[in-house]
Amino acid sequence: IESNEEPRQGLASAFFWGRCLVSLAILGFCFAVTFQALFNEQTTLWSGVPPAVAVIVWVLLMCVVGMLEGMQIAFFAMAKLPESERGDSYWAKKTCGLLFKGEGVNLPGFMIGRQLCVVSCMFFVARVTSVSLDDDEENIFGVGDGLQELFNFGFLGALIVTIVASIAWQLVASAFPMLFLNSPFTYILLSLCLALEATGICNASWVLAAIHKKIAGFQRDEVYIGTAEERAAKNKGDDTSHLKSGAGHIYKLPGFAEHLVMPSAMQDLMNNDPNVKKFVDDLMDSVHSTGPKVEVSADVP
Structure with a gap:
């Protein structure tokens, strides 16, 4: 991404790249501990599940969570654009047609279903990444008891998911929202999220949101600034x-x-x-x- 900022120099550059290296080192250590515990059967993973299978499913679920995080950013970026600027590819048109059809309730519906899908994925991810040692087992990598207690809290798995399955995908989606719309996986996951929302298990959120809107007097952005098409018609696009x-x-x-x-x-x-x-x-x-x-x-x- 092109930037108008002056290049970092001296201490500013060293401080920035130093933080990046420290973060990468911590992330690598988190992966090392998790894999060590996983292949030594020292996690809360269900017995009978081969570690190799668990790793494959874990990676796939983190990709699903990452896609859902990126889709959220991309959809809100597209929501303020006129239909003509939402992409020309088959999957972009198909995704936007489903997302913005009717009264536009599918976008908040996706947010509800997305949260359900993310939480469901987290159940398995937490099983894979949560360290659990028996009383007679040695600490991972021979660390002290205090550090081992930190491992047992599940903090390392949470850090992996935060960086690899959440923030990284959001950053990509904020810079390249159209990239997500052009993917068939986006349409598939959108349909899945809308299906989960249609079950009604979280429909109480609609009621609470309506109460909040009534109390605070919220209005849609279009009430104040108009739609993208209306702004363009008034030469204020x-x-x-x-x-x-x-x-x-x-x-x-x-x-x-x-x-x-x-x-x-x-x-x-x-x-x-x-x-x-x-x-x-x-x-x-x-x-x-x-x-x-x-x-x-x-x-x-």
Whole structure:
């Protein structure tokens, strides 16, 4: 992803890459402990399940959880786009057709079914990654009793799932949402999640959400800003031409590429002089406008 930020140098670069190396080392250690316990039959896995089979199923379930995490990000990114910009591939059209059909209840329905599916996967994942030693067994890798107690808490498995099966997939989906829509697995998992939601086992969440909406007075975003098609018709469509840094990066104001905070002297000037404030507001409107560029000029005494 292209970035407008200055390259990290010196201590900043060393600190960043140092944290990355430490995180990778911790993740590798978590995998080592988990595999050691798994193949020595020192986990809470059901007896009779071969370790090799458990590893294969574990990897597949983590991929399923990762897909569900990424789909959540990708679907919300697509929800604000007009239909014409949601992809041209067969699976993208099929997925969006199912997700956004009717009154749009399938998107929140997917969120409910997704959570059910993730929780179901976690039951098996927890069995595989939870360490459990008998009283007469030696600690894994000969570590002390205190560290072994930490292993037994299941913290290592939770860290593996967080990094490998959750955050990594979310980061990819935030940068490449269309990649997820073009996959047939996305459509299959979406159908599965909607089927789980249709069982009604978690329909109480709809009631609680409706009560929350009533109390807080929530309205859909479209009530305030209109749909993507309505904004485009009013020449106020989304303008992503200035987003050169990629998804997930904050857009920096013009003239402040090096400093994200407006200088205090300029803040005081804007607060004390209405003409200066109007000039800056007009400048920002001209930058974000998708229509013909309006020339902004300052009054010269």
